[in-house]
Amino acid sequence: MYPIHLKRIPVLKMSKVEIVRKYALYSVYILLLTCIQVSFPDKLSLNGQIADLMFVFVVLVSYYYGLIDGIVIGLIVGILRDCFAAPAIIGFNGNVVSSVGIGAFALFGVSVFSASVFTVRIKRKFAFALLTLVCATLLYKFFGHGIIFIWTKIFSGSLYRLSFKELIIDSVLTQLLLNVIAFLPIYVLLRFAGPYKRLKNPKLQAQEGRGTDNSWLTI
Amino acid sequence: MRRFFANKWFIIALVAVFLVAIIILGAIPNSPLDKVLTPIRAVSNPIQSGIKGFGGKVDDYWAAITDGVAIRKENVELKEDIARLEHEVQKNEEAIIRYEELKDAFHIKDTFSQYDIFGASVLSREADEWFSVIRIGAGKEDGLELAGNNSYAVVDTKSNLIGRVIETNNSDSKVLPILHEGFTVNGKVNEVNGAVIIVSGDASLKKKNLCLVTGIDENVILEPGDEIVTSGDGGLFPQGIPIGVIESVDYSDPLNVKATLRPYAEIDDLKDVFIMVPYEKEDVSDTSETDTGTEDEQG
Numbered sequence: 001m002y003p004i005h006l007k008r009i010p011v012l013k014m015s016k017v018e019i020v021r022k023y024a025l026y027s028v029y030i031l032l033l034t035c036i037q038v039s040f041p042d043k044l045s046l047n048g049q050i051a052d053l054m055f056v057f058v059v060l061v062s063y064y065y066g067l068i069d070g071i072v073i074g075l076i077v078g079i080l081r082d083c084f085a086a087p088a089i090i091g092f093n094g095n096v097v098s099s100v101g102i103g104a105f106a107l108f109g110v111s112v113f114s115a116s117v118f119t120v121r122i123k124r125k126f127a128f129a130l131l132t133l134v135c136a137t138l139l140y141k142f143f144g145h146g147i148i149f150i151w152t153k154i155f156s157g158s159l160y161r162l163s164f165k166e167l168i169i170d171s172v173l174t175q176l177l178l179n180v181i182a183f184l185p186i187y188v189l190l191r192f193a194g195p196y197k198r199l200k201n202p203k204l205q206a207q208e209g210r211g212t213d214n215s216w217l218t219i
Numbered sequence: 220m221r222r223f224f225a226n227k228w229f230i231i232a233l234v235a236v237f238l239v240a241i242i243i244l245g246a247i248p249n250s251p252l253d254k255v256l257t258p259i260r261a262v263s264n265p266i267q268s269g270i271k272g273f274g275g276k277v278d279d280y281w282a283a284i285t286d287g288v289a290i291r292k293e294n295v296e297l298k299e300d301i302a303r304l305e306h307e308v309q310k311n312e313e314a315i316i317r318y319e320e321l322k323d324a325f326h327i328k329d330t331f332s333q334y335d336i337f338g339a340s341v342l343s344r345e346a347d348e349w350f351s352v353i354r355i356g357a358g359k360e361d362g363l364e365l366a367g368n369n370s371y372a373v374v375d376t377k378s379n380l381i382g383r384v385i386e387t388n389n390s391d392s393k394v395l396p397i398l399h400e401g402f403t404v405n406g407k408v409n410e411v412n413g414a415v416i417i418v419s420g421d422a423s424l425k426k427k428n429l430c431l432v433t434g435i436d437e438n439v440i441l442e443p444g445d446e447i448v449t450s451g452d453g454g455l456f457p458q459g460i461p462i463g464v465i466e467s468v469d470y471s472d473p474l475n476v477k478a479t480l481r482p483y484a485e486i487d488d489l490k491d492v493f494i495m496v497p498y499e500k501e502d503v504s505d506t507s508e509t510d511t512g513t514e515d516e517q518g
Contacts (some may be wrong), residue, residue: 038344055347079259085343087352093248096401097245097386098253099245100253109235112231166426
């Protein structure tokens, strides 16, 4: 007998071809989206903001394919983000340094958030995926600005100055608009050529007992 | 204990704490943590370069199709320009010989004669408004090595200031762009005894491609259109690198006069850059005292 949290869950087996396809497509999409974003930011930008393909990909993977896939993909994409375009922060000696780990931490947090909200007792649907993306973007931007404000204040003594208009319109809303636009092609990519067929992770389906009374809210 | 590790929230918290520890360790000067990413870079860099190259070719083919008529017209004009310039080159060759003779006779120094110039292409740019470090294709293998608080100036193909190198890896380096809020450089108005000022990046001006100008003496009259170049004070940047032009000046507070500056460098359209590495101190000990210092007062 297993305690409830260790209870064996029946898992739908994936064939070898499906497993290879899953890893191959994940690898291709991770590299493709990451490289496009850091190689051609001028083609994805509006008002100083850039459509965050990595972010949107992590949100959608976490939302549709669950926590485990989300965390793994979030960490990999985050590490690549740190490799290609790390943020520069004020180090402990007051000099600007290129940081390690902030991208991984940020996208890890985003994946946990996206896999955890609007998924409990809710069927994973397009509208909720979009809602998850909107909430995740808002949280990312507000937390990001807050953390940079505090970090800058502590380590350099200067202020990270942004007016309300610059914060809301130029930063948050512009980023939101760009991410929503980027959502559509990435959704189509995952829906019709994703690592799992029809956006359904068999493990997750089995764990959550889809088709039972567990999920009641649909759009 | 087993119960803890079966709880997903405990594992998530553990991973989060681990990542925060990495971030904090990474902020310590000369942290070896960056070496952890070296194997990942070895794999990801060629792939990224390949995708960038492919995208560039697609862009070029598209431009060739759409800009065909304009390119033909420009080609005719360029051929005329080449003929004219070739004539000028012939005339200037004699002037160069005379200049070299006079330079030796009068000990004239070239503007950047104490610097070795490394060319590099831009590998990747910002991922969003915070992940904004530029990666360039020259590193330790090419002879670029940062020691202590040292840093190197980075300029574009027209010698305009782009930023400074903050990290070197084996095959690439990271550049802090001029618009980043952590960037500061001492500048001066480009005229004899021009006023000395401080140019720095600013979070709110960054989106408009502008920099903040502070440290303006209350008696100095700064006007829109004034050209600003590096002053050479502080030692990090050589004197005379063009930075940009003054866009606007705010004299509302006489004790805290501020201005905005539009950099010459077009960061959004950057493809190739040059890194200015000072020669070793032994070689230049008898020359300018401000040109090769390493104190990092300009961040």
